[in-house]
Amino acid sequence: MIPFSRSPAWLQLLAHRDALGGKTARELWRADPARGAKLTVGCAELALDFSKQPVSEETLASLCALARERGLPEAIAALFSGAPVNTTERRAALHMALRGDEHTTVGGVDVLPEIQRGRERMRMFSQAVREGHWKGATGAPVRHVVGLGIGGSSLGPKLAAKALHAIADGPQAHFIENLDPAEFDDTVGRLDPAATLFVIASKTFTTEETMANAASARAWIERSLGPGAVDRHFVAATASPERATAWGLAACNVFPFPEWVGGRFSLWSEVGLPVAIAVGMTAFDRLLAGAHAVDLEFRSKPLERNAPVLLALLSVWNRNALGCASHVVLPYAARLTGLTPYVQALEMESNGKRVDRDGTLLDFATAPAVFGGEGTPGQHAFHQWLHQGTDAVSSDFIVVARPMGSDADRHARLVAHAAAQSEALMNGVETPEPWRSCPGGRASTTIVMPALDPFHLGSLLALYEHKVFAEGALWGINSFDQWGVELGKKIAGSILPAARGEGTAPDAATAHLLSVIHKLAQSG
Numbered sequence: 001m002i003p004f005s006r007s008p009a010w011l012q013l014l015a016h017r018d019a020l021g022g023k024t025a026r027e028l029w030r031a032d033p034a035r036g037a038k039l040t041v042g043c044a045e046l047a048l049d050f051s052k053q054p055v056s057e058e059t060l061a062s063l064c065a066l067a068r069e070r071g072l073p074e075a076i077a078a079l080f081s082g083a084p085v086n087t088t089e090r091r092a093a094l095h096m097a098l099r100g101d102e103h104t105t106v107g108g109v110d111v112l113p114e115i116q117r118g119r120e121r122m123r124m125f126s127q128a129v130r131e132g133h134w135k136g137a138t139g140a141p142v143r144h145v146v147g148l149g150i151g152g153s154s155l156g157p158k159l160a161a162k163a164l165h166a167i168a169d170g171p172q173a174h175f176i177e178n179l180d181p182a183e184f185d186d187t188v189g190r191l192d193p194a195a196t197l198f199v200i201a202s203k204t205f206t207t208e209e210t211m212a213n214a215a216s217a218r219a220w221i222e223r224s225l226g227p228g229a230v231d232r233h234f235v236a237a238t239a240s241p242e243r244a245t246a247w248g249l250a251a252c253n254v255f256p257f258p259e260w261v262g263g264r265f266s267l268w269s270e271v272g273l274p275v276a277i278a279v280g281m282t283a284f285d286r287l288l289a290g291a292h293a294v295d296l297e298f299r300s301k302p303l304e305r306n307a308p309v310l311l312a313l314l315s316v317w318n319r320n321a322l323g324c325a326s327h328v329v330l331p332y333a334a335r336l337t338g339l340t341p342y343v344q345a346l347e348m349e350s351n352g353k354r355v356d357r358d359g360t361l362l363d364f365a366t367a368p369a370v371f372g373g374e375g376t377p378g379q380h381a382f383h384q385w386l387h388q389g390t391d392a393v394s395s396d397f398i399v400v401a402r403p404m405g406s407d408a409d410r411h412a413r414l415v416a417h418a419a420a421q422s423e424a425l426m427n428g429v430e431t432p433e434p435w436r437s438c439p440g441g442r443a444s445t446t447i448v449m450p451a452l453d454p455f456h457l458g459s460l461l462a463l464y465e466h467k468v469f470a471e472g473a474l475w476g477i478n479s480f481d482q483w484g485v486e487l488g489k490k491i492a493g494s495i496l497p498a499a500r501g502e503g504t505a506p507d508a509a510t511a512h513l514l515s516v517i518h519k520l521a522q523s524g
């Protein structure tokens with residue numbers, strides 16, 4: 001395939017950009033006051049307002065031509081077919097199958113029966129825990145469920161548990177991710193072991209952080225309830241069930257999921273167990289249904305009205321044509337605080353790549369740096385940089401239409417702030433005092449959710465998943481592997497003896513750093 005940077009449709013887009021002559025969304029709005037309706041697209045029950053993006057209808061048409069030239073429709077079809085689209089690991093990426101009821105084959109095997117069995121086991125187990133039929137070793141019902149996982153095995157469940165707090169009527173969900181034992185101590189320090197259930201979520205069941213936290217959890221349970229208590233206080237969600245049983249779990253406490261579920265796409269699988277326990281399986285089913293509704297649209301809607309495709313195309317436009325090296329995700333909802341790290345992992349782990357699917361070094365930029373955080377607190381932290389910093393940046397605002405708390409007026413004020421920020425970023429302001437002036441011309445999309453409930457949350461997350469896939473397909477990269485994270489893990493292993501003070505560091509720079517750390521550790 002011709003590299004993205006040399007594809008005729010892309011070169012045409014660059015010429016179109018030059019012809020636009022830096023026209024901003026503000027100028028485009030002046031020229032066409034009906035632009036709002038034309039550039040607002042529905043996705044399941046979400047609405048995406050693209051009208052503050054510096055694109056004309058012609059730009060969008062040319063971007064869709066790029067998508068066709070890059071084979072995006074074929075890539076979407078391959079994704080849904082169960083083909084091994086994760087080429088370096090020779091795996092399908094079929095997380096969509098977890099939220100539908102379609103027969104899809106992977107390697108000649110229909111995956112639906114396995115998915116339905118897994119969902120049924122989740123339903124029965126979460127119900128037993130929620131209704132108090134599943135008891136701890138002392139006979140106490142579970143009041144706290146603690147997810148032990150990291151990265152894709154934690155970010156999704158953690159985000160969903162917080163986002164759905166308003167309907168969480170089961171045991172309280174907690175999450176421990178960090179290797180730093182302080183997080184473990186601080187979390188379990190507030191819990192009663194007799195009423196605590198741990199869900200070890202790890203696709204590989206080898207990840208250092210998760211296994212360290214699982215070992216600490218087992219020691220904590222055994223210390224107060226005895227060695228026999230493990231069976232009543234631990235379950236696992238994993239694609240390596242044999243490792244989980246070798247760790248000491250009874251086979252009936254292991255919830256396996258298939259290899260073709262990628263880590264950062266695993267919320268929909270048994271990894272979502274803490275969420276199902278906290279909010280109930282009926283609500284979890286709605287989460288799946290909301291995501292499925294987006295899957296159907298992504299698969300079948302024309303590119304011109306296909307929201308994940310348009311998000312991806314605009315991302316490529318901002319990144320590669322307009323030079324935005326960073327992208328901010330700004331949920332105006334306190335309960336959506338987990339969205340930014342979730343999207344950050346999705347985008348940066350999937351598309352932070354420097355070679356294409358054939359291993360050829362790329363000569364164009366891929367994933368932007370993703371950061372951000374909830375509005376309005378972010379307005380008092382990093383928004384200054386958005387308004388007056390020197391770098392080009394694009395933004396996603398996420399607004400929930402229906403009030404989330406008890407005070408409708410405060411919700412209206414929250415909405416006003418979200419709208420004000422996107423308007424200020426687009427329009428800027430010119431004043432005689434240069435330090436007050438804001439240049440404007442910053443691109444943003446606003447995603448409106450009717451309500452913060454399981455269905456719409458599912459839709460929002462699937463929207464981002466498919467955006468990231470489509471973006472990777474446009475660039476010609478494999479969005480489903482993450483080899484870059486392996487190097488640091490390997491080096492940490494070789495440094496560990498020296499960090500413990502029991503060996504020599506592998507190189508001079510590390511030896512120096514460890515000597516500084518050890519000296520300060522002893523100084524207290």
Ligand SMILES: O=P(O)(O)OC[C@H]1O[C@](O)(CO)[C@@H](O)[C@@H]1O
Binds near residue numbers: 206207264349
């Ligand atoms: O689920 P596991 O195997 O413990 O891996 C945890 C996370 O680590 C990574 O492999 C690398 O950060 C992620 O892709 C994954 O979600």
